[in-house]
Amino acid sequence: MSERIPVKDVTPVKVHQPDSSNQSIRYSSNNRIYVRSVSGPLETFRRYFGFIFLGLFALLPWISYNNQQAILFDLAEQRFNLFALTLWPQDLTLLAYIFIVAAFALFFVTTFAGRVWCGFMCPQTTWTYMFTWIEEKVEGSRHQRMALDQRPLDTDKFVRKTFKHLLWVLLALLTALTFVGYFTPIAALFTNFFTFNTGFWTTTWVIFFAACTYGNAGWMREIMCTHICPYARFQSVMFDKDTLTVAYDVSRGERRGPRPRKIPHSELASKGLGDCIDCNLCVQVCPTGIDIRNGLQYECINCGACVDACNGVMEKMNYPKGLIRFSSEAQLQGGTTKILRPKLVGYAFVLVVMLGILIANFLLRSSLEVDIIRDRNSLYRETNDGLIENVYTIKILNKSQQRRQYHIDIEGLPDYRFTGEQQISVKGGEIFSIPVSIATDAYNLNAPVTEIHFKVSTQTEEGDMVTVLEPTNFLYR
Structure with missing residues (x-):
């Protein structure tokens, strides 16, 4: 029991990162990336x-x-x-659906191909x-x-x-x-x-x-990606062993080190060398200043700059390309990347469902919105000719971008008298308010509160009729 177990320090040492030992010069021009x-x-x-x-x-x-x-x-x-x-503000649900679709599209892409949004868009x-x-x-x-x-x-x-x-x-x-x-x-x-x-x-x-x-x-620059942007922090929950990320092939690249170009690739194994010549170009081209050879890091934005740099070096050395490449953890460990997997299928399913709901809301969205406001000064009044009268304000919102003609009718009240304009013209994107009064004989009313509907209809440029029935109450007694 006196023998000590040998321990190897495998703490990754990041190359070319700002030196935090002296905070006074941490972000000085001489310490930048x-x-x-x-x-x-x-x-x-x-x-x-x-x-x-x-x-x-x-x-x-x-x-x-x-x-x-x-x-x-x-x-x-x-x-x-x-x-x-x-x-309009009334269409806030559409905006919410757009954001939900965008979020799940981002989750789907990240699960499949890592942070390509960060690197390319x-x-x-x-x-x-x-x-x-x-x-x-x-x-x-x-x-x-x-x-x-x-x-x-x-x-x-x-x-x-x-x-x-x-x-x-x-x-x-x-x-x-x-x-x-x-x-x-x-x-x-x-x-x-x-x-x-x-x-x-x-x-x-x-x-x-x-x-x-x-x-x-x-x-x-990179401080936005590494310290401020929240996406870099929670991206890991969407990763799995089959997610494609920029990765360094350790089994092929190690032991790294410089060597003359005349050594053929077939003799590297006999000399105890891997394909990596330790040129550090992958570090120098990285916009966040990390060393991809240290493994997956949250600072990596999957821009692929290190892939191009390494492939250029491999080409000059007459080595096979792909020492640094878009690959999955499963593939680097000798397995195969599974495209269809529960997490990815789940994100795709939710994305399709939410996209369908968004499209349905767009297709079912009416270009007309009507709001009825009762006169709050009096519940009802009796006219000189003995009719019971209620006063309303009709607000018509033309959600289209063209001027349209609207016709107003009443449903649910027999033998009524309509006072006010029944044919109005509203510009595109305008909210038009019009006061009207509805009067009827008391013998037509069977209860103190009668539900009626204001029927507002218009014809679109394509010839389709758009009709909105807005309920309200006709009061008596």
Whole structure:
């Protein structure tokens, strides 16, 4: 019992992470992550994929539909225009269903392919890459940027830094203007902003979002992903052994170490070497500064930059590609990846169900909404000719974007007299209020409270009739 059991320290040591031993310089320019540019199929796909969504973001608010901005979230008027569709506060359930569908779509994709949302579609990642691209074009490659930050301030450094930040501010400002343009008419916004004619709150929001973009993509970068974004924290509950993630093949890569290129791949095993040459390129291209060789880490955003970097090295060394690749834990352990599994099928089932409910709500959604408000000053009154009269206010909401004609009738009350307009015209997206009175002989009333219905009908542009029956009460005694 005197023999000690040998213990091996397997605590992962992350390479190229900020040094937390000195908090005063933790986020200084000399301790930041310098991302190296990389080329490859995944990087090319990510760039073009990002350009598509970036183009949609920039162009959508400029598209017109029916002589108005096609996509406009008008908070002041409390309506959202989405081409031919107008959503009102009464359509809040539709917005809730949209968010539920988006959430389960994200859960499904994450269970299947890991954090590809973070690596390929997240706005933080997209704008960070754009800011990094500007930085690289102005200040040079990774090594040149590191050398520039270590130099004392001189004319060249001042000019480069100033020009970089001016471009950052310009990009952030254009981003903020475009984003605010989804909530206010964008053409007028750009004109008024650059002529200093915007209102206080509009200017405040533009400056606020510009400052957020500049700070998040220019300075915070990976801190947003590793410390602020909650998605990185709860993503692990959606992972399983069959989830595809960016992974390092330990059995093939170890023992890592440098070696001359002339050693053929077939002789590596006899020399006790794996395929990894310990070049650290996978670390240098990582936007969050992690070493993927330490295993799965919550900081990894599945962007695939390390995959392209490693494949490039393997190609130069005449080694097989795929030392770092999109793979599952089961596959790395020698098994096979199961596509159909309970968790993935469950997410897919719920996604399809919620998508069906969302589509059904859209299809069954009426373009007309009616609200009846009784006159609260008197329950009823008797007219000069002996009739019992109730007074109402009818509110008609035209949810379409075209002017429509509406006809008002009463059901459930025999031999009534209608005082007020029965044929009205309401503009698209307008709430029209009209006071009316309904009178009838007391002999037609069998109870103090009689339920009646206001029938409001209209004809759509396609020729379909839309009718709404809104119940209310006719009071007597």
